[in-house]
Amino acid sequence: MTRRKYHFSRENARPFTERDLLTMQLLRPHLIALYREAARRRHEPVRLTPRELDVLRAVANGLSTEDIAGQLVVSTSTVRKHLENTYRKLGVSSRTAALARVFPDPDLP
Template structure:
């Protein structure tokens, strides 16, 4: 996602879109934000598709998006924004506070995650921080998120590549062709292809580029 600058234009209010299918919450958060001169609520919608359409049309600075929307969920909205390279930053709000859900939202590109019991002041401070380029997780949610990250790292650590598979992947990461890798390792081209296919399967990757990226993310090529 392209966020070319973390500097906000302090000469104008931050333009906010709200997406929530519960009218009471949608109207309530709109009312809260309207109390702050630094915000301008430019749209309030009740579905994910409406949110995507209005974000494309209005390009707000920030979007507050409910996780559980009736058509596409909040994470799917974030995905749509990411793919369109929109500068709009997203804050997911939800009644859910489990660490796996929070991790998923952040993994897909949300800049903050708030529960629906967050106070108006917390929402205000979060929006200002996100507009300034920060990722915001309330302290009450951070411990669970850290545990989730560690648990996922432990699972990732179980991805075991053989020494030869690692050799092949390291050379692939340098941009060598299959035949060049075979020459370097003094093996046949079909053997290299077999090793690559095995790494794709183990890393759940569709091609060489994805396999290298996943291996780097997991620290396997360090």
């Protein structure tokens, strides 16, 4: 494995030069790929059931527990149980953290 280390800094708060900006622009897609790969290695894949994924997709769409229950034709306690199981499997404690773990790259610029 080859490791490379780069350090970008500005002295005296001077703006980056055109050359600096061009270098960073050229490196950007490679750095994003490295970041994604590191994130994938950091978090082992978690196997969620199709229904747990359905619930998370509905959460991602901004639906409340009651709305999700209506959409999936189940009780609200069933939705809560799916969320509890999902949180346990992912090692998180909130809807936001679960979404960030399952859908880590919503829209990279």
